[in-house]
Amino acid sequence: MDLQKQQTEQRPAAPAGVAELRASDADRDRIADILREALAEGRLTADEHAERVEGVLNAKTVGQLEVFIQDLPAGRRGPAAPAYAPNRPAADAIPHEADENVVAVFSAATRRGRWRAGRRLHAYSVFGSVEIDLSEAIFEYQQVVIKAVSVFGDVQIRVPENVSLRGTGGGVLGNFEVEPLDAEDPDAPVVYVDGWAVLGNVEARPKRGKLVADILDRVQRKVDKRLRKHL
Numbered sequence: 001m002d003l004q005k006q007q008t009e010q011r012p013a014a015p016a017g018v019a020e021l022r023a024s025d026a027d028r029d030r031i032a033d034i035l036r037e038a039l040a041e042g043r044l045t046a047d048e049h050a051e052r053v054e055g056v057l058n059a060k061t062v063g064q065l066e067v068f069i070q071d072l073p074a075g076r077r078g079p080a081a082p083a084y085a086p087n088r089p090a091a092d093a094i095p096h097e098a099d100e101n102v103v104a105v106f107s108a109a110t111r112r113g114r115w116r117a118g119r120r121l122h123a124y125s126v127f128g129s130v131e132i133d134l135s136e137a138i139f140e141y142q143q144v145v146i147k148a149v150s151v152f153g154d155v156q157i158r159v160p161e162n163v164s165l166r167g168t169g170g171g172v173l174g175n176f177e178v179e180p181l182d183a184e185d186p187d188a189p190v191v192y193v194d195g196w197a198v199l200g201n202v203e204a205r206p207k208r209g210k211l212v213a214d215i216l217d218r219v220q221r222k223v224d225k226r227l228r229k230h231l
Contacts, residue, residue: 021062031056031065034074087166094119094145104128120145125153132157135210139189146193150200157204160212164190171197179205
């Protein structure tokens, strides 16, 4: 009897829906960390650890990953479900006035590198090109709205892999495409992209390999600020 069949009989299957989700690199890293700790604690032999790590690398879904830790203490908690963000921010949660406007008319405009993302950003491209790169941005707010309007132009939006990305918009003889993304951390920023592409192009998608590194720092700063105010 192989490992996967044996452990499937020992533990019930993961909840429907979650188990069928495609596994991400972050999911595989989480399982690999659990197996590494189990090896260090003596719960697994070196051969068992190697066998399971190989299975983790080949797993395609979250349910297949959970099989390899179901007989370990961490596996008793069950698979972690993604923190789904709504398609739109709550009413009146974001001001209607933009913190910043990025405009390109017969030209190019770019926001990239280490910059502070406000709650609302407007990007307008008319026979031009706009690039909004949030992969190294500092998120001071959990919800960020980007309104993108392209008329015979191009608007490209890139976000880190560990934020949530949502989009509502459309195209008139153009292309409006937002690749949805769900962060595992419920406190991770959520980027909402809306707008129109009129004979133009608007695209928003994650930038692979880029992560927001200051989410925990941002939360800690808020805690410290509240503590200082209380004192």
